[in-house]
Amino acid sequence: MDLSTILGIVAAFGLMLLAILHGSPLTIFFNVPALMIVLGGTIGVAFIHYPFKDLREAFRVAKKTILHKDTSINDYIVQLMEFAHKARKEGILGLQNEIEHIEDEFLVKSMQMAVDGQEPETLRAMLNTEIGYIQQRHTKGANIFISLGTYAPAMGMVGTLIGLVQMLQNLDDPTKIGPAMAVALLTTFYGAVIANVICLPIAGKLKNRSESEILIKSLITEGMQSILSGENPRIIEQKLHAFISPKLRESTFNR
Secondary structure, X not given: OOHHHHHHHHHHHHHHHHHHHHHOOHHHHOOHHHHHHHHHHHHHHHHHHOOHHHHHHHHHHHHHHOOOOOOOHHHHHHHHHHHHHHHHHHOHHHHHHXXXXXXXXXXXXXXXXXXXXXXXXXXXXXXXXHHHHHHHHHXXXXXXXXXXXXXXXXXXHHHHHHHHHHHHHOOOOHHHHHHHHHHXXXXXXXXXXXXXXXXXXXXXXHHHHHHHHHHHHHHHHHHHHHHHOOOOXXXXXHHHHOOOOXXXXXXXXXX
């Protein structure tokens, strides 16, 4: 579970609810026509813009904003250095027995390619191609939520215009002015909340997750190519340390 995402959700919605309840009952902020305009309009426009499978994939990926387990990049460096030492002593085929103990699918694939006898440059090219497509999929998911964050306020403005038209048409009947004005204002409120508290933060979180994942996969690619090339473990470690800031670097040779 990602603690920062959970805390952010609790803080954002919790403080808004407290502010609302401090001055009025929560029920006055619930309006079915306004919700239909904003939610229905946003979802409908999203279906026009994107294929259904892309939207389904985006919402599946969005679970990573909460259900995500961070792995230290230093853990990957330590693991790759263990493989480097083992390959130097036993040869690249000595890594065969290590594959079944690895959880990272990308690392498993890169090690299997190395054990199967791929050339170092071929291994790098194939892994970089996969990284490129992973990055493309991640970018598409984030862009979908950016689009939703754009559509929601726009549909809120549409709802505001609908409410204002209804209000102006019923100026002679004071009992109908209030409900129409509620639709006008609440649609803007719903659109702003959906965009700025849900969709845009999710897009930002997905971009951050993508950058971290791509960094780790690039690290694995560099490490496995160097191991396959038979480079000195000290040289490999220096290459891998280039992926992180100096204050985070921990040499495995000092352990």
